Amino acid sequence: MAEEKDAFYVVRKGDVVGIYKSFSDIQPLLASSDPYSSGGRAFNVSSSSRNLQGAIQFDTGLAGSFSYPPNSLRNHTLGGSQAEWSTCLSCTLHFDGASKGNPGPAGAGAILHDGSKVYRLREGVGIQTNNVAEYRSLILGLKHALKKGYKHIIVQGDSLLVCNQIQGLWKIKNQNMGTLCAEAKELKDKFLSFKISHIPREYNSEADAQANLAINLRACEVQEDCQLL
Structure with missing residues (x-):
């Protein structure tokens, strides 16, 4: 060749x-x-x-x-x-946010797995909208993946807004969304490779469960569980 x-x-x-x-x-x-x-x-x-x-x-x-x-x-x-x-590490991230009232008590949930272990993450985000909770869940997962040393990441979530704004397909009209999107993009650029795609809600149930548990946490309180596969 x-x-x-x-x-x-x-x-x-x-x-x-x-x-x-x-x-x-x-x-x-x-x-x-x-x-x-x-x-x-x-x-x-x-x-x-x-x-x-x-x-x-x-x-x-x-x-x-x-x-x-x-x-x-x-x-x-x-x-x-x-x-x-x-030796670069790869992982998959599922993210989801929940808000009771929109705005109301909100939580962020994320599932991070690499084929040998799975991390279940949740964070309380205070009184926020569902879209804020979705972005916070993505940021939560990306930060954790970087902390664990992953270099390649595939991200999936059921928020069409977050997925399309991260890819630059949708404009950002809300200043708060713009700040969160910029933070998420800064994190994604730290990976050697990054992929994000939208999935139906029924395929995101595990992250959704963590987000609903996170509603009961204090704002910025983070909990993590790790399970070997």
């Missing part, structure tokens, strides 16, 4: 994503006795000659956006080693 001057290669094994500057770096992965899978999980390889300074987006088969922040590419692609990428 001929290599372009600015080409790079994206390799995905399950939820772990690596970026390599040279095709020769990924040949050992493809030269094994079962070159396209490991443990039943497929390798996906794609390439691009897009300038590495820009954000990269590609479709992974789910609704939403999947992006590499420009700083992450600059810091971790050109200077990072294969070992660094192979």
Whole structure:
């Protein structure tokens, strides 16, 4: 395969994503006795000659956006080693907010899991609207994921407003929403890769349960449970 001057290669094994500057770096992965899978999980390889300074987006088969922040590419692609990428941690975050009265007593709930353990998070947010609670739940989950050292994250929630505003698809008219959205975006840019997508409410029941429990907590009080899978 001929290599372009600015080409790079994206390799995905399950939820772990690596970026390599040279095709020769990924040949050992493809030269094994079962070159396209490991443990039943497929390798996906794609390439691009897009300038590495820009954000990269590609479709992974789910609704939403999947992006590499420009700083992450600059810091971790050109200077990072294969070992660094192979040990990056991936996780999935489900978030939901609840408000009794809208505005009224509100809570934020989040479920964070990586296939080996699951974190159940809840935070009291005081008297707030449902939209504020939704943003607070996303922020709660992102902060926790960063604290635990995760580098790649897939986010799902049933708030169309939050999902679309984070992706820049909907305008933000409320100043409070703008502040919360800016905080969430600042957090998401700290990951090497970030994907957010909207899901139906019936597929978000666990995060919803945590949000309803959080209504009974004091404002800014956070509780966490961890379970090994």
